[in-house]
Amino acid sequence: MMADQTPDCPNTGERDLAQLYLAGRLPDAEAQAFEAHYFECEVCSQDVLGGGGLRELFGRPAVAAAVAPARPARAWLPLAAAAAIAFVGIGVWQLARRVQVEPTVLRSAGAVIVDLKVSAHAGGGFDVSWAPQPQAATYEVQVFASDSTRLWRTETREPRVSIGPTVLSAPAPGSTYEIRVEAFDSLGQIVASAEVAAARNP
């Protein structure tokens, strides 16, 4: 047996990058960095293309799809605006000068992620948590402003994230955000999702 010497690229000996990439298990930012790398690296390119061919030979997709890109137009906007007006109207925002959050599930696709909760940081930002999904390998969390601009996104294997205050800087009183959580299985297919509207005061 030949000695197990690491090939020219150190990635090959240290992590299962090509395998995770093909299985759709790399977080998006890491997947993109790996793509930029394997365009230049013959060793990793060989692992990606050879692995893709073998996956197909074994009846799997050559490469699992990337998570869906953000969708700019949002049918929930009128409802979110109405919720924000009502929220402000009942004077809840006057109860304290600290951040207030009133989550309302507005829409979901496929299976619903249940128990989606949002709680506010004292200094701004939110903690978001939800019930673990049995089929989920990863979760994607995105925050959108009321004009549908995506402010932030991350991927996590845990059923919770913390969203820092800098993501949501300088909000107008009663500003609303949409926080969307999508669960993906090991093949990168969406298995559950939920959205919550969160409003906060200065």
Place this chain on the structure above:
Amino acid sequence: MEGGRYSEADLSALPGPETAQLESFRDRLRIFAARRTRDWAAAEDVAQEAIGRALEAMRAGRIENLAALPSFLFKTALRLCFRRTRSAGREARALQKFGAGDEAEAAENPLTALLSAERRSSLRRAFERLEPDERRLLEMTYRDELDSEEIGRRLGLSAGAVRVRRHRAIRRLADLLGVTKQPDRALEE
């Protein structure tokens, strides 16, 4: 494709070292684009368009150093995919609005077209010529989707040794298929 300007005929009519160099990236571009567009036909289009644009740039002297070619192709393909997925998203939403489409259905489009039937057959024959321990390792990785730590536990190897042996097995497959000197032309031509 949307906005596509380059056909395979355009490229084949321009033989030369640049074309051969660019062609060696085609499968990398295809798999990259397939992951993003979720559509193998769209991935073919992206690969074709990116290669066409790179050829144009090389001939115009905008890519003087070949070392810059991978980065040029990567960035070009990224832009093409981004534009395409945005257009596809708009189209899917419009169809869904009128009850004529299903975005979920598009998202589930399987990416099972990396290999043609002929290439798959060649790959299967080459795979069967590997040593039993090489086949077992590749099956555990790509059929069972086990990570290197788990494979190592089962085979009594370190995770690092699993990774190195896996790469070596893939390289041997490429040898058997006669593509070792062009590893980025996938597994068989």
